[in-house]
Amino acid sequence: MAKRLIPTLNRVLVEKIVPPTKTTAGILLPEKSTKLKSGKVVAVGPGLPGKAGNRIPVAVKEGDTVVLPDYGGTQVFLCDKEYHLYRDEDIPGTLHD
Amino acid sequence: MAKRLIPTLNRVLVEKIVPPTKTTAGILLPEKSTKLKSGKVVAVGPGLPGKAGNRIPVAVKEGDTVVLPDYGGTQVFLCDKEYHLYRDEDIPGTLHD
Amino acid sequence: MAKRLIPTLNRVLVEKIVPPTKTTAGILLPEKSTKLKSGKVVAVGPGLPGKAGNRIPVAVKEGDTVVLPDYGGTQVFLCDKEYHLYRDEDIPGTLHD
Amino acid sequence: MAKRLIPTLNRVLVEKIVPPTKTTAGILLPEKSTKLKSGKVVAVGPGLPGKAGNRIPVAVKEGDTVVLPDYGGTQVFLCDKEYHLYRDEDIPGTLHD
Amino acid sequence: MAKRLIPTLNRVLVEKIVPPTKTTAGILLPEKSTKLKSGKVVAVGPGLPGKAGNRIPVAVKEGDTVVLPDYGGTQVFLCDKEYHLYRDEDIPGTLHD
Amino acid sequence: MAKRLIPTLNRVLVEKIVPPTKTTAGILLPEKSTKLKSGKVVAVGPGLPGKAGNRIPVAVKEGDTVVLPDYGGTQVFLCDKEYHLYRDEDIPGTLHD
Amino acid sequence: MAKRLIPTLNRVLVEKIVPPTKTTAGILLPEKSTKLKSGKVVAVGPGLPGKAGNRIPVAVKEGDTVVLPDYGGTQVFLCDKEYHLYRDEDIPGTLHD
Numbered sequence: 001m002a003k004r005l006i007p008t009l010n011r012v013l014v015e016k017i018v019p020p021t022k023t024t025a026g027i028l029l030p031e032k033s034t035k036l037k038s039g040k041v042v043a044v045g046p047g048l049p050g051k052a053g054n055r056i057p058v059a060v061k062e063g064d065t066v067v068l069p070d071y072g073g074t075q076v077f078l079c080d081k082e083y084h085l086y087r088d089e090d091i092p093g094t095l096h097d
Numbered sequence: 098m099a100k101r102l103i104p105t106l107n108r109v110l111v112e113k114i115v116p117p118t119k120t121t122a123g124i125l126l127p128e129k130s131t132k133l134k135s136g137k138v139v140a141v142g143p144g145l146p147g148k149a150g151n152r153i154p155v156a157v158k159e160g161d162t163v164v165l166p167d168y169g170g171t172q173v174f175l176c177d178k179e180y181h182l183y184r185d186e187d188i189p190g191t192l193h194d
Numbered sequence: 195m196a197k198r199l200i201p202t203l204n205r206v207l208v209e210k211i212v213p214p215t216k217t218t219a220g221i222l223l224p225e226k227s228t229k230l231k232s233g234k235v236v237a238v239g240p241g242l243p244g245k246a247g248n249r250i251p252v253a254v255k256e257g258d259t260v261v262l263p264d265y266g267g268t269q270v271f272l273c274d275k276e277y278h279l280y281r282d283e284d285i286p287g288t289l290h291d
Numbered sequence: 292m293a294k295r296l297i298p299t300l301n302r303v304l305v306e307k308i309v310p311p312t313k314t315t316a317g318i319l320l321p322e323k324s325t326k327l328k329s330g331k332v333v334a335v336g337p338g339l340p341g342k343a344g345n346r347i348p349v350a351v352k353e354g355d356t357v358v359l360p361d362y363g364g365t366q367v368f369l370c371d372k373e374y375h376l377y378r379d380e381d382i383p384g385t386l387h388d
Numbered sequence: 389m390a391k392r393l394i395p396t397l398n399r400v401l402v403e404k405i406v407p408p409t410k411t412t413a414g415i416l417l418p419e420k421s422t423k424l425k426s427g428k429v430v431a432v433g434p435g436l437p438g439k440a441g442n443r444i445p446v447a448v449k450e451g452d453t454v455v456l457p458d459y460g461g462t463q464v465f466l467c468d469k470e471y472h473l474y475r476d477e478d479i480p481g482t483l484h485d
Numbered sequence: 486m487a488k489r490l491i492p493t494l495n496r497v498l499v500e501k502i503v504p505p506t507k508t509t510a511g512i513l514l515p516e517k518s519t520k521l522k523s524g525k526v527v528a529v530g531p532g533l534p535g536k537a538g539n540r541i542p543v544a545v546k547e548g549d550t551v552v553l554p555d556y557g558g559t560q561v562f563l564c565d566k567e568y569h570l571y572r573d574e575d576i577p578g579t580l581h582d
Numbered sequence: 583m584a585k586r587l588i589p590t591l592n593r594v595l596v597e598k599i600v601p602p603t604k605t606t607a608g609i610l611l612p613e614k615s616t617k618l619k620s621g622k623v624v625a626v627g628p629g630l631p632g633k634a635g636n637r638i639p640v641a642v643k644e645g646d647t648v649v650l651p652d653y654g655g656t657q658v659f660l661c662d663k664e665y666h667l668y669r670d671e672d673i674p675g676t677l678h679d
């Protein structure tokens with residue numbers, strides 16, 4: 001069965017980050033800290049075709065931690081694992097330490 | 098009767114892959130593994146005309162295994178076999194082993 | 195009375211192909227084989243004007259057997275014979291033996 | 292009073308052709324032959340401005356017999372005579388003997 | 389108080405022509421002759437900005453007698469006199485003797 | 486507190502002109518003379534970015550007396566004084582003596 | 583946990599300025615002075631891709647005090663602190679002393 005999905009055009013494949021609900025010590029975390037929906041980019045498309053035969057670079061890259069929009073995206077399952085496809089323009093930003 | 102359909106512009110002709118409902122040994126597969134709709138690209142159009150007399154290359158190619166969108170596409174029958182036509186921009190990605 | 199219609203811009207004039215309902219030997223054909231709507235292109239326009247004073251070539255040519263979309267097109271009658279006008283981008287593909 | 296109307300941009304001024312309802316010999320014509328709405332182009336605009344300071348040529352020319360769309364167009368009266376204004380892209384084709 | 393209005397972009401300032409309801413000799417004119425709404429162009433804007441730093445020329449000029457669309461336009465009052473502002477693309481044509 | 490607002494892109498900041506309701510001698514003015522909504526441009530943005538790295542000049546300039554559209558615009562308060570922000574394309578024209 | 587958010591494309595990250603409701607001496611401020619919604623830009627994206635492989639500069643920059651639109655924007659939480667993401671074209675202007 002297929003193991004890898006390469007997105008088309010300016011699409012990006014994202015694995016959602018599920019925020020921990022308790023600390024490693026077992027203490028329950030308040031709901032407040034879970035408000036930002038984020039994910040890890042696992043694959044990006046080649047970009048939309050430009051006017052001059054070029055490709056418009058995709059706004060995020062593989063490995064980026066990205067903020068996810070509240071709505072939209074397409075749910076896909078690869079090896080029973082859930083991923084989401086987004087157009088790069090729908091990704092509001094990237095997260096850094 | 099016509100045997101071959103060549104799509105126009107950026108359209109692609111896809112034969113849907115029907116996921117097996119049981120293994121070769123006859124064991125029924127759980128419904129979960131069938132969630133990804135996919136197909137095999139059997140023909141692609143020449144691409145949309147670009148601004149400079151060029152053709153914008155189609156995002157997928159003949160033989161590609163593609164993820165299919167949940168909605169859209171045009172059903173066509175060739176020799177009583179069902180195919181679907183999509184605009185390349187509606188194909189979310191390609192699948193690889 | 196007018197005998198010839200030359201479509202404007204990227205329009206194409208199509209004569210619908212009515213699929214035979216019985217074989218030459220008189221055997222009734224099952225309805226299934228009639229599912230693909232097709233037509234013969236009898237005239238094409240000069241193409242849409244491009245940005246550089248050029249013409250964007252029309253996606254199909256006179257004599258092509260084309261798949262027809264399920265909806266759309268403009269019905270015209272020339273010498274009491276029915277034809278349909280389509281924009282070339284609405285023609286999903288061409289049929290070949 | 293004004294006698295001549297010069298359309299702006301890509302507009303064309305059309306005088307509708309009213310199909311005869313009987314032959315010159317007085318025989319009533321069946322309604323079927325009247326199904327194609329057509330008109331004579333009496334004036335065309337200079338064309339839409341192009342990107343390079345040029346004008347995009349209008350798709351039909353003065354004197355052309357044109358097929359008219361079923362809907363749209365603007366009715367104008369010049370010297371109590373009825374005319375219609377159309378954008379050239381709404382004219383589906385020209386008619387020739 | 390302000391006496392002159394210079395339209396912006398591709399707008400034109402028009403003074404509507406009220407068709408006479410009777411001849412100079414006092415004979416009432418039938419309503420039919422009043423069907424064409426027209427006006428005199430009293431000012432035009434500099435045109436929309438083009439892609440190359442140029443201005444796209446306005447489709448009508450000061451002094452033109454123009455056909456007016458049935459709807460649209462913005463009513464303005466200058467020194468208690470009524471005028472209308474239109475985008476040049478909404479003016480269907482110019483009238484000439 | 487902030488004293489100056491510089492609009493972005495092709496926006497213009499306008500202070501509405503409230504027409505006098507009586508003359509300096511105290512005579513009430515009829516409502517008719519107040520029909521034209523106008524304002525004074527107090528700041529303009531740098532213009533929208535053009536295709537060639539340039540800026541498309543804003544259609545009006547600081548100090549201009551402008552006709553205001555009947556609807557639209559964003560109300561802002563600076564030091565308790567009311568201003569309005571408009572896109573330059575929504576300003577129908579400028580007023581001159 | 584992530585500490586920095588870099589917006590994509592022409593997005594800007596804004597920390598809203600909450601207007602003081604009383605002076606430092608404890609005197610309550612009237613509601614009138616709070617009417618302008620503003621914020622501090624804490625991060626900007628690289629700009630939208632232009633046609634020539636360039637980037638269209640973002641209309642505001644880090645550190646700018648900006649007027650905020652009445653609606654729109656995406657609420658995000660970073661380290662339990664509230665921020666908002668806007669497209670630069672939705673920011674009506676910048677504020678200066």
